[in-house]
Amino acid sequence: MDIVIVKNYIEMSKYAAGLVGDCIRENDQPVLGLATGGTPVGMYQLLVRQYRAGLLSFKNVRTFNLDEYIGLDPAHSKSYHRYMQEHLFSHVDIPRDQTFIPDGMAGNLQKECRHYEKLLKKFGPPDLQILGIGENGHIGFNEPGSDFDGPTHVIRLADSTREANARYFQSPDEVPSHAITMGVKSILRSKKIVLLASGERKAAAVKRLLEGKPDPDFPASALSHHQHVILIADKKAFGE
Numbered sequence: 001m002d003i004v005i006v007k008n009y010i011e012m013s014k015y016a017a018g019l020v021g022d023c024i025r026e027n028d029q030p031v032l033g034l035a036t037g038g039t040p041v042g043m044y045q046l047l048v049r050q051y052r053a054g055l056l057s058f059k060n061v062r063t064f065n066l067d068e069y070i071g072l073d074p075a076h077s078k079s080y081h082r083y084m085q086e087h088l089f090s091h092v093d094i095p096r097d098q099t100f101i102p103d104g105m106a107g108n109l110q111k112e113c114r115h116y117e118k119l120l121k122k123f124g125p126p127d128l129q130i131l132g133i134g135e136n137g138h139i140g141f142n143e144p145g146s147d148f149d150g151p152t153h154v155i156r157l158a159d160s161t162r163e164a165n166a167r168y169f170q171s172p173d174e175v176p177s178h179a180i181t182m183g184v185k186s187i188l189r190s191k192k193i194v195l196l197a198s199g200e201r202k203a204a205a206v207k208r209l210l211e212g213k214p215d216p217d218f219p220a221s222a223l224s225h226h227q228h229v230i231l232i233a234d235k236k237a238f239g240e
């Protein structure tokens with residue numbers, strides 16, 4: 001694992017946006033794996049800025065998001081569909097049919113998981129996968145105890161994840177109980193993985209990640225099986 005320690009959130013976002021920009025410029029038909037949450041917001045802002053400055057085009061880019069809540073309509077203000085529209089898609093020239101996010105409203109969720117996995121195999125794997133890390137070590141919504149060999153699947157969110165994400169909702173009860181997530185195995189197929197961590201809230205998870213022992217109770221540790229991971233952590237996430 002390559003480790004990049006940066007001063008703060010802005011520097012982390014700049015470094016990550018630089019890697020995404022390079023990936024888009026270096027590939028004729030780039031495939032990006034994208035994450036949601038608070039961590040990548042700054043990176044998306046910088047990518048939109050690069051697009052507006054004419055330095056980047058998303059015309060040939062395909063994107064796959066890691067996860068989506070079950071039961072939230074794409075138009076729901078807290079759905080990851082809506083997040084992606086607000087933070088990236090509606091601001092750049094990416095054709096809508098080149099953006100993929102699991103459908104948390106699908107009538108048959110198992111079928112939707114198989115369908116998503118098929119799409120990933122058809123167009124993927126991502127040239128570059130952006131990941132955040134949960135305080136409990138989750139990647140995507142692969143919660144502690146997840147199978148390292150698992151494909152896209154339905155997951156019950158850990159209580160700690162629902163508590164951590166309650167800040168995005170009006171009340172903790174509104175946080176959905178389940179989600180669809182790309183599996184650890186689907187994530188590990190990506191050619192390059194960029195893991196972002198900012199703030200002291202993430203310091204314990206980063207420390208455990210760097211201990212390097214694969215442990216299903218700490219899903220991010222599966223990244224030690226991958227050849228090309230770059231951790232970009234700011235000083236607070238790195239424990240100063």
Ligand code: PGA
Nearest residue numbers: 037038039040132133134
């Ligand atoms: P955050 O979430 O970016 O909102 O901290 C990261 C995660 O839970 O994977």
